[in-house]
Amino acid sequence: MKSKIMPITALRDTAKIDEEIHKSSDPIFITKNGFGDFVLVSQDFFDAHFLKENSQSNPKATQPFVLAKGPQDDPFGYVRCGCFSIETAVAGVAHNVSEIKKAIEIAAKQKVKVLVFSELTLTGYTAGDLFLNATLQEKAVKGILDLADFSSAYDLFFIVGAPLLQDNCLYNCAVCIHQGKILGVVPKTNLPNYSEFYEKRYFHAAPLQNGTILVGGQSYPFGSRLIFVDERYPSLKIACEICEDAWVPDSPSINHALMGANIIANLSASNEVVGKKEFRASLVSMTSAKLIAGYLYADAGNGESTSDLVFAGHNLIAENGKILKESELFQQEPAIADIDVERLQAERTKTTSFGNGNLEGYLYIPFAMSLEKPIHVLRHYSMNPFIPEQKEVDLNRVKSIMAMQAMGLVKRLETVRQQKAIVGESGGLDSTLALLVTVEAFKYLHYDLKGITALTMPAFGTSKRTHDNAKLLAKSLGVSFEEINIKSTLLSHLKDINHSPDDHNVTYENAQARERTQVLMDLANDTNALMIGTGDLSELCLGWCTYNGDHMSMYGVNASIPKTLVRYLCQGYALLHPEVAAPLNDIIDTPISPELLPTDAAGQIAQKTEDKIGPYELHDFFIYHFLRFGYRPKKLFFLAQEAYKGKYDDSTIKKWLGVFLKRFFQNEFKRSCLPDGAKVGTVAISPRGDLRMPSDASVEDYLQDWNEI
Structure with a gap:
């Protein structure tokens, strides 16, 4: 290429410039005041040198995944995953393959579908300088081909570790195999070279771009940016990283997750030292949480050289921050668990800051x-799901929730500058928790x-038990107590609207709830107090409250507390404050009831909420999984079957699931x-926060799914 130099004044003759550019297609360098200013080139020159150069800089640009036509599976999101540690023979490839x-x-017998082995499985991690030996390298390749052939009989995706040579460089690799085929090879990106680690002595870090690698004379995808997608269930996307990759600030798995991978496999050889087990488990747990992914961590175990290190086979399976399965150290136990891909997808979809990678x-x-x-x-x-599972009440959890x-x-009290509050105390669970808070x-x-007034308002359905408990609780807590019997007011109101007091329909019930709310609101105005709401999350989800009755207040402290948690918090408060334990424990043991229908002949509660709408523990289970993860009715039913096995039969679960929907x-x-x-837990229904739902949304599609159960 010859350089053409012209002063900027030559631009006045555009025809000559055009002729010069196309005469040889060489660039023309334009000068100004004797210095280079800019360059003119022809279109052909630009296309040949710049567009070609740009395309070559990214020969493997990300392409959207195109789904092949074929059968589609619906596993309800579940993918059974396993992490295995083998009895390793260092440099003994034939033994390791076996x-x-x-x-x-x-x-396969345990129906595992994604299986991960430890780092450098075929050779052992501690082979040292033998990695550079051609015999070991060749044996590793033959071992991979043998495993690929063996796998043809198993519909199972598995990943093994091996040292593989590409051109002049040796790589620490994860080899992905499914049913007789080598799908791809992922090299390790971050090579530790400190303390007991010296991998750079043998291995090269993963190339910046994907390419291909020869294994047994055939070419396979090779690179750190491979994602494996199941065509029969495209929601399943698997990616790999290797040991140290998880311990660095910029792990490959971050990009994998942003590009859609929801199960990350880590082939590891993490030697054991004091305290590392807990740190490793925390790392795996938090990585899965940050990535909103399943994380499969397979660790080297028995058989690795103990010349300087010891390996414990610490296998871990985590999902979005929770350890689903963890093996005991030095036991060579596999970790097997079901990852819920639907759950992960729901979390990622809801977390809009997660987004898609580009x-x-x-x-x-x-x-x-x-x-x-x-x-x-x-x-x-x-x-x-809303409360801890251990038999003993977790008092720290109780204190934390009630503090929130x-x-x-x-x-709110500080904002409105009030030092008085009024609570409608019925002697039931919800009003009791509101009073305690x-x-x-x-x-x-x-x-x-004494600035707190616990007001009880007996009416047609109030039992002596709840009335006395309300009074005793207020006394035990040292708050003011008042009683206003609203029976005569209600009878007058029913007469005004021509409603017979013998007609115990919804009007009869709601009139009582609205009258109580009116009394509370009016007294709050009259005494310059804040009227505290008592309704809980379960009642609000089920609509088991009176519109503009107990549904309304000046501040609702129980709005994100489900019924099962209400009971749990009251139990904890009784343990923390023995002085109020007697009335609290009896309130906890009292059947849940709005007490809007008359008591029985013995003066006992006749109207029991759970007889009408179903067990609250079932509804709280549905609420959690429906609002938290958006599960469809069939999956809600399946989960309830799993959780309540032996307690509720299928017909009972289905019945109350339909009621819930x-x-x-x-x-x-x-x-x-x-x-x-205030929101307290991960499930809340504030129309200003967690639940923006139209009031006239159709339930028909959900009921259709429910009917097909």
């Missing part, structure tokens, strides 16, 4: 693996507890105008 085959057979150079590699809904899941579902409730009220708020502010959709209009109340 152990891997045994593990594959075991995993990174170059990723390659999506398809494979077709069948998945089916498990008969039983290998993970635990609590019957009461109280601090929400503290801010109010007491804690007043204690924090150093307000006189209908009531939840029908009663959004009540939730759309809720009073303020």
